[in-house]
Amino acid sequence: MTLFKALFDTAPDAMVVVGHDGVIVLANPQADRLFGYGEGELQGLPVEVLLPEQVRQMHTQHRARYMSTPRVRPMGAGYELTGVRRNGQPFPVEIGLSPVQDGERTLFAASIRDISETQRARQALARARYDAFLAQASRLLLESPNLDVAVDSIAALVASALHTEAALILFRDTQDSDLHVRAAIGLPDQLLRSLARRLSRGPWMSAVSRGEDGAAVLSRSAEGAAALLKGTDFRDAAIVPLPDRHGPMGLLVVPAREADSFGHDLLHFLQSVANMLAAAVQRSRSEEQLSHAQRLDAIGQLTGGIAHDFNNMLTVISGNLQLLGMSLPPDSPEGEIVDSATRAADRCATLTAKLLSFASRRRLMPRAVRPAQALNDLREMLARTLGERIRVTTECPRNVPQIHVDPAEFDTALVNLAVNARDAMPRGGQLTLSVSVEHIEGAHASPKLPAGTYVVFRVADTGMGMTPEVQARALEPFFTTKELGKGSGLGLSMVYGFVKQSGGYLSVDSQLGYGTRISLYFPALENVASHEPAAMKAPVRHGQETILVVEDEPEVRAIALAFLRSLGYATREADSAAAALAQLENHPDIDLLFSDVVLGNGLTGAELVKAARGLRPGLPVLLTSGYERGSLDADDLSAQGVELLRKPYRIEQLSASLRHALAAYKER
Structure with missing residues (x-):
């Protein structure tokens, strides 16, 4: 003992x-x-x-x-x-x-x-192991040429790090709050679909958003959690949100067969993986948006440059046709030929206007528009244009506020959407154009749709609808699902460009087999009086004033001079801004400056106006252009009363614009 x-x-x-x-x-x-x-x-x-x-x-x-x-x-x-x-x-x-x-x-x-020291040593080893897996995940997300491939590998990496048999990554749908499995390991397809459905429809998204440290551990014994783990052998599940600006973009879910499997270090590891994965998705999204913006800008510059040259050529073609028509007798058989060619030139001008509108390069001329009147004007035209198989209905309540848009571009946008809807209903169907007023509150506002009151135009069809892949690319320029030769791919892109330029927002809601609904949001105007513009086809008015024409293209300048002389005006000409300023100094009899906006080398038309009014304060001015981007201060000149006449123009349009510019000067 x-x-x-x-x-x-x-x-x-x-x-x-x-x-x-x-x-x-x-x-x-x-x-x-x-x-x-x-x-x-x-x-x-x-x-x-x-x-x-x-x-x-x-x-x-x-x-x-x-x-x-x-x-x-x-x-x-x-x-x-x-x-x-x-x-x-x-x-x-x-x-x-x-x-x-x-x-x-x-x-x-x-x-x-x-065993305090032993436990600390084990924790240190586990943390070092987690750090090694985090480094591996980071390298995978950075070096992988394809984010989808990297995400698929992250689920397997997490399962390996935790010595668990299952892990899954879910993302929100782009159009709604449902979750869809993006990557998974260790779970059958049927169970994956079931878990995605339960996570989407249960309180889990809000639970993880409120959870401590942004994560939640659900146990089968916890109230309500049994529904999620029902039909499985799992006892616990760690649910970690993938953070985004306006709520989680998805979830990282790791189920476990043993209870109390998720300690602090393990949850910290999962949260680090989730943050890393969300950052990679956001980076990929930003890169894609930047690339898309760069492509749009490049295409916009290309279309703008083409439109400038094309509109100059159309001015020459259309101008010569008008001069030829003026020289023919009233009942000449050649007159119909000239009229037909003139109409073709006008259609070419309309196409060029669409290109500029898509590229956001065309300066809009907005005014107050009444939605009810706009729909009434369109309804009859669409009923004739779309054919008997398409039933067109319009819905617009009374007292809808006015909107501030370019009327011509607004009509063109709705017609484009209606034509797209017709093409999606080859066997006929219902086309509904409706108007409503929506108030976007602060909680539902976003950078794309700020808080305020909007007039919403919806164009809904009962056609074939779009697949998610097509819907994701629907606003891309030149993207079309139509057969070769039956669509340019500019229609919806042009509408998007117009709505954006008008301070609005466009959304697409489509489901394959159930049709498509496109919503156009325009800021509402309160208590704004509507006014009708002066008719462009007013009688041709002649004059006796002296007009200085500034145009660097000789053929375009010749057309302008011919138009002015036929209207009775005296003319002087210059091929550059420097030559125009010299003319103004040497010839005080010049009554009006008529200049192109884009003048090649040297000053632009807008800069010429400022210099000319430095020499001759209050000089009447009329600008013309087929492409306004060459003058970044054209809007400032518009505020000073300088009008813009778009190329190609008709002689009656030139006449009306000249008289308006001269009258405005005399009223001062």
């Missing part, structure tokens, strides 16, 4: 001996020091004082069961639990239990080892 006492006291681990009643009958000095008691103070105390208070009652029951059948239910060595020191400080311990026979009674000896 003396030898046993010596071994007991000198053992490296803390040792306590407990009786059947749970009272400590013997404790060695290492136990006193480990738990913070003085020599002999542990003897006579219940063993539960060495455990946290919240588990003492449960331990009492567990101890009683073990002591009743110690050989049948041995706890053995290496069992980990939490001990508590005399000062209340908890710490991790590892214990080993064994029965000890003392005469006719059985005692129970427990060896206790502080």
Whole structure:
């Protein structure tokens, strides 16, 4: 017994001996020091004082069961639990239990080892391992040429890092809040679809948004969580949101078969993966948007340059046809030929206007427009244009506010949408044009659609609808699903450009087999009086003033001079801004400056106007252009009363614009 006492006291681990009643009958000095008691103070105390208070009652029951059948239910060595020191400080311990026979009674000896350092070492190793997997995930997302391939690999990487058999990544649908599986491992397709549906329709998205540290652990035993894990062998599931500007873009979900599988370090690892993945998606999205914007800008510059040259050529063609028609007798058979060619030139001008509108290069001339009147004007025309198979209905309540748009471009936009709808209904169908008023509150506002009151025009058809892939590209220029030669791909792009230029917003809602609805949002105008523009086809008015024509294209300049002379005006000409300024200095009899906006080298037309009015304050001015981007301050000149006549122009349009510019000067 003396030898046993010596071994007991000198053992490296803390040792306590407990009786059947749970009272400590013997404790060695290492136990006193480990738990913070003085020599002999542990003897006579219940063993539960060495455990946290919240588990003492449960331990009492567990101890009683073990002591009743110690050989049948041995706890053995290496069992980990939490001990508590005399000062209340908890710490991790590892214990080993064994029965000890003392005469006719059985005692129970427990060896206790502080494993705080061991646990910290294990945590450090686990964190280092997680860091290595994070580095691998980061390298994968950065180096992969395709984000979809990288995302597919992330699910497998997470499962490998956590030694779990399953992991899945879900993303929100672009049009609604439903979740769709983007990548998964270890789960059958049917279960994946079921989980995606349950996660979309349950409270999980809002739960993770409110969860601590942006993550949530759902246990089968938790209220409501059983519905998510129903039909599976999983006990827990970690759900981590993929953060985005306006709420989670998706979820990272890792199910586990063991309860309490997700500690702090593991959740931190999952959240780091989720943040990294969301950042990669946002970066990819930004790169795609930048690339798309660059393509649009490049195409816009190309179309603008082409439109400038093409409109100059059309001015020459149309002008010569008009001059030829003016020289023919009233009933000449050649007159119909000239009229036909003139109409073709006008159609070419309309196409060029569409290109400029798509490229956002055409300066709009907006005014207050009444939605009801606009729909009434379009309804009859569409009914004749779309054919008998298409039933056209319009819906517009009374007292809808006016909108501030270019009337011609607005009509063109609605006609384009109606024609697209007709093409989507080859066997006929219903086309509905409706108007409503919507108030966008602050909570529902976005950079694309700020808070305010909007008049919303919706063009809905009962056609074939679009696939998600087609819908994603519907606004791209030159993208079309029509057969070769039956569509340019500019229609919807042109509408988008017009709506954006008008300060509005366009949305596309389509479902394959159920039709398409396109919504145009325009800011509402309150208490704005509508006015009708002067008719462009007014009688041709002649004049006697002297007009200075500034145009760098000789053939275009010749047409302008011929028009003016036929109207009775005296003319002078210049091929550059410098020559025009010299003419103004040397000829005070010049009554009006008529200049192109784009003049090649040197000053632009807008800059020439400022310089000319420096020499001749209040000089009447009329600008013309087929492409206004060459003058970035054309809008400033418009505010000063300088009109713009678009190329190609008809002689009656030139006449009306000249008289208006001269009259405006005389009224000052």
